[in-house]
Amino acid sequence: MTGTLRLWLASCFLMASIASAAVRTERMDENTSRDWVRHLVPLPKQIELAGQVLVPADQIVVVAEGESHALVSQAVKELVEAIGAEHSSAAAEKFTVKLRVGGPLAERLTVLPHADQAYTIGREEDGNGLLLVGGGPRGVYYAAKTLQQFIRAGRKGDTIALPAANIVDWPDMEDRGLWGGDSYNHLRWMSDRKLNYDEQIAHNGVDANKRPVINLGGGKRKIIDEGPTYGINPVPVVLHLEQLSGSGLFDAYPELRGKDGRAGSICYSNPLFVNILAEWLLLWRAEPGVREVDVWMAENLQGEKGCQCDDCRREDRNVLEARAIVAAWRKARETQPDLGIRILTSEETEKSNPRIFSELPTEVKIWYYHSLWTYNASEKPMIRPYLAELAARGRWVGVCPNLCANVGTWHPFTCPQFVHYRINEFVDKKLSGFIGYAVPRLAHVRFNTEAAAEWLWNAKGRSPREFAISYAVREGYAEPKLFADWVEAHGPVAWDIYGSDFPAGHQRDFPGKLAILLREGKVPNLGEELWEVYPLPWGDIKTPEQLADDVARADRAVKIAEQMQIPQYLHESRVTQGYIKALEALWTLKALVRNGMVSASDKLKATEAFAAYAAGLEQARTALADWEPTVGPAEEGVPPWVNKPRKLLETMIEEMNALARDLGCMAGG
Numbered sequence: 001m002t003g004t005l006r007l008w009l010a011s012c013f014l015m016a017s018i019a020s021a022a023v024r025t026e027r028m029d030e031n032t033s034r035d036w037v038r039h040l041v042p043l044p045k046q047i048e049l050a051g052q053v054l055v056p057a058d059q060i061v062v063v064a065e066g067e068s069h070a071l072v073s074q075a076v077k078e079l080v081e082a083i084g085a086e087h088s089s090a091a092a093e094k095f096t097v098k099l100r101v102g103g104p105l106a107e108r109l110t111v112l113p114h115a116d117q118a119y120t121i122g123r124e125e126d127g128n129g130l131l132l133v134g135g136g137p138r139g140v141y142y143a144a145k146t147l148q149q150f151i152r153a154g155r156k157g158d159t160i161a162l163p164a165a166n167i168v169d170w171p172d173m174e175d176r177g178l179w180g181g182d183s184y185n186h187l188r189w190m191s192d193r194k195l196n197y198d199e200q201i202a203h204n205g206v207d208a209n210k211r212p213v214i215n216l217g218g219g220k221r222k223i224i225d226e227g228p229t230y231g232i233n234p235v236p237v238v239l240h241l242e243q244l245s246g247s248g249l250f251d252a253y254p255e256l257r258g259k260d261g262r263a264g265s266i267c268y269s270n271p272l273f274v275n276i277l278a279e280w281l282l283l284w285r286a287e288p289g290v291r292e293v294d295v296w297m298a299e300n301l302q303g304e305k306g307c308q309c310d311d312c313r314r315e316d317r318n319v320l321e322a323r324a325i326v327a328a329w330r331k332a333r334e335t336q337p338d339l340g341i342r343i344l345t346s347e348e349t350e351k352s353n354p355r356i357f358s359e360l361p362t363e364v365k366i367w368y369y370h371s372l373w374t375y376n377a378s379e380k381p382m383i384r385p386y387l388a389e390l391a392a393r394g395r396w397v398g399v400c401p402n403l404c405a406n407v408g409t410w411h412p413f414t415c416p417q418f419v420h421y422r423i424n425e426f427v428d429k430k431l432s433g434f435i436g437y438a439v440p441r442l443a444h445v446r447f448n449t450e451a452a453a454e455w456l457w458n459a460k461g462r463s464p465r466e467f468a469i470s471y472a473v474r475e476g477y478a479e480p481k482l483f484a485d486w487v488e489a490h491g492p493v494a495w496d497i498y499g500s501d502f503p504a505g506h507q508r509d510f511p512g513k514l515a516i517l518l519r520e521g522k523v524p525n526l527g528e529e530l531w532e533v534y535p536l537p538w539g540d541i542k543t544p545e546q547l548a549d550d551v552a553r554a555d556r557a558v559k560i561a562e563q564m565q566i567p568q569y570l571h572e573s574r575v576t577q578g579y580i581k582a583l584e585a586l587w588t589l590k591a592l593v594r595n596g597m598v599s600a601s602d603k604l605k606a607t608e609a610f611a612a613y614a615a616g617l618e619q620a621r622t623a624l625a626d627w628e629p630t631v632g633p634a635e636e637g638v639p640p641w642v643n644k645p646r647k648l649l650e651t652m653i654e655e656m657n658a659l660a661r662d663l664g665c666m667a668g669g
C-alpha cells in the first residue's frame, strides 16, 4: 500500500457529531480502510478515508450542477444505476452526491497533468453528502466511476456503506486504450477502468463511381456509436498504406499504382492520392464524436521497394509516405480546422523514423509500432533512445504493445510483473499514449488489461502483488492473498517463457527448429538472443540458477493453484509448468547430444530427458485445451483459439521424438 492512504480517525468523531440521525457514521480502522481501497481500480493518486457512513439507498440524491455536459449526465445515470434506487421524496433525510465541472474547488486540479481528466471527491460540509468535482466533464465522469466502485462494494441490502473519502486523482498518461480484437464489445468495461481510447481498422475505399467511401463494419462501429458516451475517443484507422489493394483504389485510379514496386505500393508523387486520403479524413471527421484519424504507414514491403517512378525513386519511400499523409491532413484541415491526425510507424519505417519525425508538424501524434520490437513479452526496454528523446522534448509519442503472451499463438498469461514493467518504462519515458493489443479476445487477457488500466493511470501506486490482491478482492476470490502468492510464484516463470518467445518462436525461421539445432549442436546458450530479436528458446533465462528457480516456482504455483481451486489458474499453472520442465529437459539434452550423437554412458539420462521434454509439452497441450473454456463461453462457429499452439506443440513433440529415435534414446523404443 502506498503512503497516500492515510487515516483521519480524529475526524470520524467530528463527522459523527454533525451527520444527521438517518445517516450513521462508523469509525474505520486501518484494515477496513485498506479493504475499501482494494475495490478501486485504478488506485487513486491521493486518497484519505475518514470513517464510513451507512446510508439508506433511497435517501441518496444525485445532482449535477451548472452547465450540462453529456459525460456529466452519463455520470449521473451510472451513479443512479449503481445505487439501484430512486430517491424517495417521502424520505425525510437526504444524502446528496453533487457533481460539478470546474469552480473554485477545481483550481487545485488545474496544475495537475491532464487536468481535464482530474477530479476530487470530498465531503459536503454538513457531512450529509459528497462533492465530486472534475477539471473537465471527463474528470467528473471519472469521479463518478470511483464512487460507483465504492457503492457496488458497500451495498448491504437497502443500505449502502460509503467511505467518507477525500480523493485527488489524475492520470499519468493522457490516452489509455486498446485497438482491435473485440475491445469494441467492452467499451463500458474499459471506461469503468478509466480507459479512454479505442481504435479500429476501418474500410477506406473508392467506389465504382470513383468516389472515396468509408465504413466501420460490424461491431467495430460501436466505438463511434457508444464510445463517446463512455468517455472513449473513437479513432478509425486507415490501414497500412501498402494494403489498400482491395479497397477499389487502384481499380478507380490505376495511375496510383506504384511503378515497378512491391504490389500494393502507391505512387506518392501523384497528388491524386493526397486528395483521396484527405476525402477519407473528412468523411471520418463528419462521423459523430470522431475528431482524429490514425493512418498506419506501410508495414512490410518484404525487401521490395516502393514506387520507382522518376520522382519517387529519388527519395526515401517512408519519408514520401509521411509527407503524403501530412499533405492530406493539411488539405482536410482547410475544411475542418480541428481535425487531428496520428500516424502509426512499422518495421518498414523504423530506419526512417528519426527523419520522418524531424519533418512532422508537432500536432501530428506518433504511435510507435514495430511487429517484432513492440509485439513481444521480452524483459527489455521497448522505447528506443530516439523515441525517448523525442518524448522528453514534449512531442506526443505513444506506443502499441501486446498485452498477451504472443500475438497469434495464444496462451494464458496472468502476469502483472510484465505489465508493471512495460508501463513504468512508458511513463518514465514520458509517453503520452498507449494502445494495447488485448487479443485474441479481451476475455483471454482480462487480468493483464485491467493491470494496464491500473498503471497507465497510476504507475507508481500499487506493486504487482498489491494489484493482484486488489484484483482478487474485486473478483470476489475467497483468498486474495493466496491468489497474490500464486501470482508471485507463477508470473516470473511465465514471463521468462513467453519473453523467450517459447514456444511461438518455433514457427519462425530463426534461430531454427529445436530438434535440428540440438542434432547440430547449435542450441543457443541460456540468455542468448539471435540478432536481438529471436530469443528462442531461453533468451530471458540467463543462468542455470534462474532456470532451476523457475522450475521450483512453477511447481509451487501448481500447488497454490490446487489450493485456490480456481480452475482457470490451475490450468494456466500446468501450461507454464509443462513448458519450463520441457526447457529444463532441453538444457540437459544440450549437454548430452554432441556431434549428433549421445555417448553410451549418457543414453539413459538422454532418454529420460527426451521423455521429459515431450511430457512437458504434452502437459501444456492438454492444459491449454482445459484452460480456454474457463475464460468464458466459446463464440459460435469460432474454433478454439488455442488450436494453433496445440498444433505447434504436436509438431515440436514429433520432431524431438524423431531425433530421440535416431539417437537411440526413445523411451520404450
Ligand SMILES: [Zn+2]
Pocket (backbone or CB within 6 Å): 258, 259, 266, 267, 268, 269, 270, 307, 308, 309, 310, 311, 312, 313
Ligand atoms: Zn511514384
